[in-house]
Amino acid sequence: MKPLILIVDDEPEIRDLLAEFLNLQGYRTSVVANSIEAEAAVGREAPALIMCDLQLEDADGLIVIERLKKMVPATPILLLTGVYFEPHVVREVLSKTVAAYLYKTTPLQEILATVQRLISARSA
Amino acid sequence: MARPISFFNRLSVRLAGVILLLGFLAVPLVSELKRRAVERLVLQQAELQAATATIAVVDNLKDVLRSAETTVGFLARDLEDRPLAPREVDGILRNAVMSNRSLSDCTIDFEPFAFAPTVEHYGRYARRTGGGLTFKDLANPVYQYWKRPWYAETIGRGGLGWSEPFFDQGGANAAVARVAAPFYRTVDGHRVLAGVVAAGFDLSGVKALARTYDFFDSGYVIIFSNEGRLIAHPDPTFGINDTMESLAQKFDQPQLAAIHQRVLGRRQGELSYFSSTLHRAVHENYKPTEIAGWGVVVGYAESEFLREVSDVRWITIAAMAATLGLLALIVWFATRQRLRPLGELTDVSDEIGRGNLDCVILPPRRDDEVGRLSQSFIVMRDVLKNNRALELQVREQAASLAIANAKLTGEVLERRWVNQALEHQLRYAQLIIDSISDAVIVLTKALHMSRINPAVVHLTGFEATGLVNEPLSRLVRPEGDEGRMADPLGQALKEGRDVRDLPAVMWDRTGRAISVRLTLFPLRDRDKVVGGVAILRPA
Numbered sequence: 004m005k006p007l008i009l010i011v012d013d014e015p016e017i018r019d020l021l022a023e024f025l026n027l028q029g030y031r032t033s034v035v036a037n038s039i040e041a042e043a044a045v046g047r048e049a050p051a052l053i054m055c056d057l058q059l060e061d062a063d064g065l066i067v068i069e070r071l072k073k074m075v076p077a078t079p080i081l082l083l084t085g086v087y088f089e090p091h092v093v094r095e096v097l098s099k100t101v102a103a104y105l106y107k108t109t110p111l112q113e114i115l116a117t118v119q120r121l122i123s124a125r126s127a
Numbered sequence: 128m129a130r131p132i133s134f135f136n137r138l139s140v141r142l143a144g145v146i147l148l149l150g151f152l153a154v155p156l157v158s159e160l161k162r163r164a165v166e167r168l169v170l171q172q173a174e175l176q177a178a179t180a181t182i183a184v185v186d187n188l189k190d191v192l193r194s195a196e197t198t199v200g201f202l203a204r205d206l207e208d209r210p211l212a213p214r215e216v217d218g219i220l221r222n223a224v225m226s227n228r229s230l231s232d233c234t235i236d237f238e239p240f241a242f243a244p245t246v247e248h249y250g251r252y253a254r255r256t257g258g259g260l261t262f263k264d265l266a267n268p269v270y271q272y273w274k275r276p277w278y279a280e281t282i283g284r285g286g287l288g289w290s291e292p293f294f295d296q297g298g299a300n301a302a303v304a305r306v307a308a309p310f311y312r313t314v315d316g317h318r319v320l321a322g323v324v325a326a327g328f329d330l331s332g333v334k335a336l337a338r339t340y341d342f343f344d345s346g347y348v349i350i351f352s353n354e355g356r357l358i359a360h361p362d363p364t365f366g367i368n369d370t371m372e373s374l375a376q377k378f379d380q381p382q383l384a385a386i387h388q389r390v391l392g393r394r395q396g397e398l399s400y401f402s403s404t405l406h407r408a409v410h411e412n413y414k415p416t417e418i419a420g421w422g423v424v425v426g427y428a429e430s431e432f433l434r435e436v437s438d439v440r441w442i443t444i445a446a447m448a449a450t451l452g453l454l455a456l457i458v459w460f461a462t463r464q465r466l467r468p469l470g471e472l473t474d475v476s477d478e479i480g481r482g483n484l485d486c487v488i489l490p491p492r493r494d495d496e497v498g499r500l501s502q503s504f505i506v507m508r509d510v511l512k513n514n515r516a517l518e519l520q521v522r523e524q525a526a527s528l529a530i531a532n533a534k535l536t537g538e539v540l541e542r543r544w545v546n547q548a549l550e551h552q553l554r555y556a557q558l559i560i561d562s563i564s565d566a567v568i569v570l571t572k573a574l575h576m577s578r579i580n581p582a583v584v585h586l587t588g589f590e591a592t593g594l595v596n597e598p599l600s601r602l603v604r605p606e607g608d609e610g611r612m613a614d615p616l617g618q619a620l621k622e623g624r625d626v627r628d629l630p631a632v633m634w635d636r637t638g639r640a641i642s643v644r645l646t647l648f649p650l651r652d653r654d655k656v657v658g659g660v661a662i663l664r665p666a
Contacts, residue, residue, distance in 0.1 A: 017547060020540065106548075
């Protein structure tokens, strides 16, 4: 069965575009807009990867990530955000929280490479 | 690997089999019909020959019997009104016996005193013995001819007649039939009985006559008397003591009695039956002789003729079977030869069905249905090859298109992603600017306003659209620097310097002057100043 990727983003254009791209690459996707939907989706089926925005409508992304990690500890989480962080923030905070961090300006092919790497590492 | 028997091989074999089957059904039928027809013809022919033979036997027998009758009749006439001496009687007897070899003896017997007025009984008898004759007096006290039944019967009959066959014990010592006739004298103008002339007819001659008719291998002649006594019979154990009736009864063969009765009725005819006496199926023709009341039967075994027919029949069957076999072989071979191209086409269709379009199809050998079929197969194979090539081409093009489409889709997606990222960044940047409560004006390098935040609108009452692309000097100027505002700010931008808390005057929509402090930051793209950001705070 194709790996399932859960996309959590409150911007429909972004999550739909990501889903369309990842579907074309052979993944199954599940898109949700907030933390409640994200937890429900994870409860239904543990995804191979979670792509989560930092700024959600109903909650801070990092808090949502912490909750999701408790639910599916083995699932890598890719933080995808438009907020620019200082390098030391990334180094000291985000690297301990998420498996990878990417800006939303990152080209799709690079995002795909990161997705493939994370899913392969999880499978291994 | 052995090639399985093809449909066409099976067809040719079945066709040949059907021919053989029909042949083997038809051959016995035809053979049987033919056999019956031939049998009928052969039997008709045999019957015809038997009928002819019957006539011949009867005619010959009649000649012999008639000669005996003639002799006796001549004697009877010769004795009429003729006085005889004893010596003359013996001479007549001698002449009679010696002149007719069918006669074994002869006698002349007179009525009382008819021979001579002084002689009451006179009877002379001559019998053939070896090469001569033996004479005997029948008026002797022992024999006394006038007391013999035959004498009385002849007189009683009043004319020439035949006795039943009998064995003449003490006389001819042979089986004979007596032919006898009375003779007369004229006395006083009246015809008066004078005596009896009788002759013994030797039946051995009749038997010999019957034996001479060997017209068929199985042919035989039966001669029987008026009472049905057997004078001649193929079985020598049957003789005059046997009759047609006794044989019919003994062997449960009513046909024999029937033949006798029909002959008595002076009828002739034929019939077929299984003879118990001869142990075979026989066909018999019968005919009365019209002399002595005798009858003649000429018979033969039908099997004698049917055997040849049967032989011919088996030869015919064998010949027809051989012909049929040969015909079936020819049909099988011809059909196989004719249908071989179809078998090859079947193989070709299998090959094509398996996807081998490079299979070899032999060119048509004949311009017939099979030839046209071969040609159609060639055309079909070529069309399929072309179609396959086209299909491959289309597939390749479709694959190329799919790749191109995927690439394009990827590019489109990538572009959309970039656009949304830019949009997001812009929106994010706008959000930051708009969230600042101080008046923020984004400037071009030439100090034209490219963007203002809501605080500017709030402070001045101008709409953003009325200010964008307008020079900053229209909205704000450093204090005491009327009309030359641009220069210190422009100079700062050119040098890439910040300007902080510069006292300035800002005019709102109504023309009211508002004292503010102006801070200017140059906007750098990498090391190049591309514009600036001015922040106005009420003084």
